[in-house]
Amino acid sequence: MFLEEYDVIVVGGGHAGAEAAAAAANMGSKTLLVTMNLQTIGQMSCNPAMGGIAKGQIVREIDALGGYSGIISDKSAIQFKMLNKSKGPAMWSPRSQNDRMRFAEEWRLALEGIPKLDFYQEMVGGLLIENNRIAGVKTSLGIEIRARAVVLTNGTFLNGLIHIGEKQFGGGRAGEKAATGITEELTSLGFESGRMKTGTPPRVDGRSLDYSVMIPQPGDERPEKFSYLNTPVLEVQRDCYMTHTSALVHDLLREGFDRSPMFNGRIKSIGPRYCPSIEDKINRFADKDSHQIFVEPEGWDTVEVYVNGFSTSLPEDVQFKALRSVKGFEKVKFFRPGYAIEYDYFPPTQLKHTLETKLVENLYFAGQINGTTGYEEAASQGLMAGINAHLKLNEKEPFVLKRDEAYIGVLIDDLITKGTEEPYRMFTSRAEYRTLLRQDNADLRLTPKSFAMGLASEERMKRMERKEQKAASFVSFFRETSFRPEDINPILERLDSSLVKQPDKMFKVFSRPHVTMDHMLQLEPVSRFVEEHDLDREVLEQTEIQIKYSGYIEKEKLNADKLHRLENVQIPPNFDYSKLKSLSYEAREKLNAIQPVTIAQAARVSGVNPSDISVLLVYLGR
Incomplete structure (x- = not known):
């Protein structure tokens, strides 16, 4: 049945699996999606909604990178809300209610439209591993399908056990059987596994x-x-x-x-x-x-x-x-x-930043198998695993997002550096650079990176460039154009704001907290500029944020630049921390387990204190 060797096999058709398969196939890898039920691809197992606090930012990032979750959400939405609008723009989080059946249907149709993606319905019960490198999968019928890379996105199906009162029965989701065999095989190879729980209402x-x-x-x-x-x-x-x-x-x-x-x-x-x-x-x-x-x-x-x-x-x-x-x-x-x-999960400290496992080459984990909860967290991991599987097979540099570049970067760094003993959920408070990681600028942050590696389309790139150019032009307009006191004072009076006595640049009065874009549009030069340059609501919002929060944004960029100096200090692979007796015992133990790639990552490992980092810097000659 499977005469060819695939580049990438993705196991599981949930949010992580769908994004992983789409990314790998769209980048050019011959990909196979194997799932227990082709009718439940992209299934919303829990609530019929996408986004929410911090999660909405992740959906925007997935979209900016060329993933599908945002597109599918828009096509199946029945309601849309921007949460936290009463707070600053770093906290604004988009959320949609969705039509559950249409959401899954749109995912299925989108995936079927990708030429390099094949499908097969069956349970994967084992892996083919040769010399610590993945070689494919084995199905419950005993069929061996070979591949150069495998992405596991098993969700809640690994030895899933459903509880209703005193009754319990095997299952990965209501009405669907559990997946068996993979946990046992991975633990026999030396992987550490654990159990997590989630629930759903009537x-x-x-x-x-x-x-x-x-x-x-x-x-x-x-x-x-x-x-x-x-x-x-x-x-x-x-x-x-x-x-x-x-x-x-x-x-x-x-x-x-x-x-x-x-x-x-x-x-x-x-x-x-x-x-x-x-x-x-x-x-x-x-x-x-x-x-x-x-x-x-x-x-x-x-x-x-x-x-x-x-x-x-x-x-x-x-x-x-x-x-x-x-x-x-x-x-x-x-x-x-x-x-x-x-269900079973595998503590994510066993992964690299690419989501490739440390024990088996070209084997990737994404989604709830890594201890996360939520469609959005799963989808972002699937996207990154699919991207990195393709890049590695083609001997290209890995794609890793830093903590100041994306919520996805925060998510993955938290998982592999700190691990998790409870289902991990993203919040804005987890991101120390959330003023930079807003939902409105995900395309400006990430589309150029994705376009450069061949995933984001030319259409995406052109749209992003138009938005960037128009916003920059509008910001310049406010910096260079002056207002007349007789035009602005009636507006300021209604806002109970101090009046101005002489002309000044519009940028200055727009920077006042209670003066909004709607107020500025009441000025004839502003409304004329908007009309002449055909500026849409997205550009108006981007301009307002860049003007009002420029000070905060610059401050956060400076802090991120300081962090990058430590990110640039590489630690040799398989470094033996036990020989550095000046490190605390806990630091030696944790660092040997995590094997951080940079000093900055080492500093984020729980139990590692500043004096331990100083010891490492001295040893590395810095």
Whole structure:
């Protein structure tokens, strides 16, 4: 069946696998995507939404690099919101509600449109390894498919175990079987593995809900989108709704705690800290008698509803009884109960920055297999693994993003330098250079890099260059053009801002915190410039941010430049830290395990202190 050797085989068709396969194939590698079910490629296993705090920035970065997550999200969106608009632009985070069925369909169609990508439906149960180098995969039917590189993106399927109350059964997702064989093979090769947990809420029949007693949660009045390409902007949106639990709901849930796998010891692994189950919230925040519930439609036409905030593994009868006591859910009908799932992962300190494993050459891990949680985190890793697999096979320099270049760079550096013992989720607080890593400038940061290595298209590059040139021209206009006091003072008076007595450059008055682009557009020279140069909303936003936050941006660039000096101090491969007795014992142990590539990475390893870094710098002659 498989007479040829593939360049890259991607195992798994979730968000990580889809991006990995697309990237490798679009860059020119003959690629095979092997998945247990071709009908669930790009499946949204949990909530029907993309983006959110810091996650929206990641989707924008994936798009800027030439990935598909932003495009697919735009094509299947039913609502769009820019979160945190009341804060500074470093915190603005795009988020979309999506049509679950259309999202998966759009992914499938996009992948089928890539000429160098083949598909095969079957479970991969083993790997072909020759001389510590990957040589292909072995399927459950015993078929051996050879490849020069393999990317594993197994999600929650590796020895997956589903829990609903006291019932448990094997599965990687509701209605789908678990994947077996790979964990055992990797651990026999010397890989360290662990177990993690995640959960999902019940899905219910929207026809049985009373929305009149809930609080509507509409999308933005002027919705934006994820992709920098010409994808559709929403003209009609579907509302979400909000309701709350109550003390009665909590009491009903507590009745089932003795049968909860969370509390009776059946689940021993750690779940996501920032997405706890409803029983965990009640237990940890016992003083609160109410928690928010977000009612999210699963699509344009389906009646299925996702009950966000009610993730649970309690017995199904307890789930049903408690949910019927939530306002608006008094007559609720279940489509399926919530459940928890335990699965195998491999601590990511066993990887290089390219996501290639240290033990087996040309074997890459991406997604939840690395201990992360979330579609966006998985998709970004898949993209980077697919890119780097292709580059290595073609003897090109690896593609590694620094912490000041992308949230993706922060994510991967955190994983391989610090590891994780709980499902890792991205937040803006994890990025020390978040003023540089905004959602609005991901294309300016990353598209030139991607275009240079052959992934981002010429269309992307031209769009980015036009945006950059137009924004730069508009910023120059504000720096060079003066205002007249009689024109600007009426605006300042309405804003209760101090008036000006003489003409000055527009840049100066625009820099005031409460003066916005909408105010400046009331000035005739500004509105005329916008019209003559055909400036769109994206360019206006970019210009405003560059003017208002120029001081912060420059300061962060200086801090990043200081870090780069340490990034440039390379540590020899396989360096033996145990011979440096001046290092603390913990530093020797951690550094030998992680094997950092640069001094800057060594400084980020937990347990390594500044005096240890000084010792390393002295030894390296710096």
